[in-house]
Amino acid sequence: MKVRFSAERPSGSFALALPISGEDMLTERLGSLDEAGRTLAARAAEAQRFEREAGAIAESFIVDGDSARRLLLVGLGGKRDEEALFERVGGALAAHLLTSGEKTLVVDLSGIEASGEEAAKIAFGAAARSWRYDIYRTKLSAKAKPTLEEIVIVGGGADAEEKWADKSALLEGIFLTRELVTEPANIIYPESFVERCRKSMEGLGVEIEALDEQQMAELGMNALLGVSLGSAKPPRLLVMRWNGGEPGKKPVVFVGKGVTFDTGGISIKPAAGMEAMKWDMGGAGAVAGAMKAIAGRKAKANVIGICGLVENMPDGKAQRPGDVVTSMSGQTIEVINTDAEGRLVLCDAMTWAQKTYKPDVLVDLATLTGAMLIALGHEFAGMFTNDDGLAVQLADAGLKTGDKLWRQPLGAAYDKLIDSPIADIKNVGPREAGSITAAQFLQRFVDDGVKWAHLDIAGTVWSGKAGSLYDKGATGFGVALLDRFIAANHEG
Ligand code: BES
Ligand code: MN
Ligand code: ZN
Numbered sequence: 001m002k003v004r005f006s007a008e009r010p011s012g013s014f015a016l017a018l019p020i021s022g023e024d025m026l027t028e029r030l031g032s033l034d035e036a037g038r039t040l041a042a043r044a045a046e047a048q049r050f051e052r053e054a055g056a057i058a059e060s061f062i063v064d065g066d067s068a069r070r071l072l073l074v075g076l077g078g079k080r081d082e083e084a085l086f087e088r089v090g091g092a093l094a095a096h097l098l099t100s101g102e103k104t105l106v107v108d109l110s111g112i113e114a115s116g117e118e119a120a121k122i123a124f125g126a127a128a129r130s131w132r133y134d135i136y137r138t139k140l141s142a143k144a145k146p147t148l149e150e151i152v153i154v155g156g157g158a159d160a161e162e163k164w165a166d167k168s169a170l171l172e173g174i175f176l177t178r179e180l181v182t183e184p185a186n187i188i189y190p191e192s193f194v195e196r197c198r199k200s201m202e203g204l205g206v207e208i209e210a211l212d213e214q215q216m217a218e219l220g221m222n223a224l225l226g227v228s229l230g231s232a233k234p235p236r237l238l239v240m241r242w243n244g245g246e247p248g249k250k251p252v253v254f255v256g257k258g259v260t261f262d263t264g265g266i267s268i269k270p271a272a273g274m275e276a277m278k279w280d281m282g283g284a285g286a287v288a289g290a291m292k293a294i295a296g297r298k299a300k301a302n303v304i305g306i307c308g309l310v311e312n313m314p315d316g317k318a319q320r321p322g323d324v325v326t327s328m329s330g331q332t333i334e335v336i337n338t339d340a341e342g343r344l345v346l347c348d349a350m351t352w353a354q355k356t357y358k359p360d361v362l363v364d365l366a367t368l369t370g371a372m373l374i375a376l377g378h379e380f381a382g383m384f385t386n387d388d389g390l391a392v393q394l395a396d397a398g399l400k401t402g403d404k405l406w407r408q409p410l411g412a413a414y415d416k417l418i419d420s421p422i423a424d425i426k427n428v429g430p431r432e433a434g435s436i437t438a439a440q441f442l443q444r445f446v447d448d449g450v451k452w453a454h455l456d457i458a459g460t461v462w463s464g465k466a467g468s469l470y471d472k473g474a475t476g477f478g479v480a481l482l483d484r485f486i487a488a489n490h491e492g
């Protein structure tokens with residue numbers, strides 16, 4: 001999507017959108033139209049029961065010179081203070097026009113005293129909502145193809161361009177995440193995940209490195225490698241470093257679960273819906289996208305993104321239920337269920353991250369448990385943390401970006417549930433509290449003094465229906481959250 005900010009409406013053919021709040025005088029908002037246009041628009045609003053609800057649209061066509069123009073009245077709702085309002089409005093307009101035949105959308109903010117931030121938010125929402133991944137559709141009819149190419153925001157604050165620059169970097173990060181999540185597992189597997197990230201972040205100044213199977217074996221990452229045993233695709237540990245902060249300052253570390261396909265392994269999953277497990281790398285996808293966003297806006301912080309990349313397959317070489325593996329931390333793990341593989345991947349990635357970078361703050365993201373979906377549905381991701389301050393910072397970043405988090409409990413009584421009769425720990429507890437015991441498992445691999453949060457994003461990576469900022473499919477969850485978390489707490 002091309003985005004432009006301008007003081008005046010362009011000439012030529014475009015759809016015109018006029019945002020209007022509950023308090024605005026309709027006649028004033030339509031002041032730029034002639035009398036016939038005002039009558040048409042007012043009647044269309046009434047006929048379509050348009051009540052200026054946030055994101056609601058009333059459509060009409062008015063005569064403009066010697067042609068007709070599509071006019072959209074778009075609601076701003078009652079109050080202007082909602083953080084996501086203008087993004088939502090941009091998203092609604094884009095969803096409405098994406099395949100409408102219109103190529104250009106002009107949103108005229110003149111008269112509503114919109115700031116540059118608000119103007120940039122409309123553009124962000126429109127561009128975010130317009131993202132699609134059609135590369136495998138060779139037979140899409142002309143009518144089903146997107147037509148909207150450009151959005152021009154007229155009359156926003158003078159600093160709109162500047163505000164847009166950061167949001168555009170964020171969008172690029174979100175788009176990378178959505179692409180990684182959307183791609184099928186025959187295309188994105190550990191090696192190709194690394195290569196896709198390298199290409200995508202070229203020239204941004206992110207240092208990228210990947211450990212291969214042999215290097216991981218030498219480091220003793222047998223928990224991670226055990227998951228990978230059944231796969232023909234070799235595993236990788238992807239490391240992305242952004243050194244935008246003071247030299248020598250400890251980095252914030254993000255760790256992502258990157259199971260590029262999760263069959264369950266020998267504890268194989270049922271066939272119905274298994275294709276969804278192509279997005280079991282959503283945590284790694286979010287970490288990669290966040291690194292791109294953070295580097296793209298040249299954040300003044302040191303941030304490291306680490307992705308544990310493996311494929312979980314059943315095979316003659318696959319690990320078995322009951323196997324005991326020694327993790328890099330030295331702790332032994334009884335693998336009761338090979339489908340509880342995410343924690344096995346993360347524990348070694350987290351141990352390596354802490355040994356290598358000695359962070360004060362470690363945040364992991366993972367599509368870790370189906371139980372998380374049962375608990376919170378698709379609205380909130382679960383947050384587990386050993387630090388109340390970190391909980392507040394993350395929850396706040398979540399509220400402000402729409403990547404919402406809800407804190408879940410940790411505790412010794414839950415921790416006891418994963419004691420093993422043969423090893424230090426087993427990889428599953430009872431059916432109850434499945435998301436919490438998964439988090440307890442990870443906590444056993446957190447070093448003393450490290451502020452750690454685990455985000456279980458199993459319910460938010462993929463959406464069965466369109467949201468205000470995404471179409472159905474990959475949401476890009478976590479990128480805006482991590483970017484905002486860094487901006488608000490680790491810069492300056
Ligand atoms: N990747 C899944 C969790 C998942 C399920 C994510 C559905 C998104 C949607 C994870 O590896 C898994 O299989 N977890 C098991 C754990 C169980 C064996 C303790 C689960 O949730 O059933
Ligand atoms: Mn699994
Ligand atoms: Zn999994």
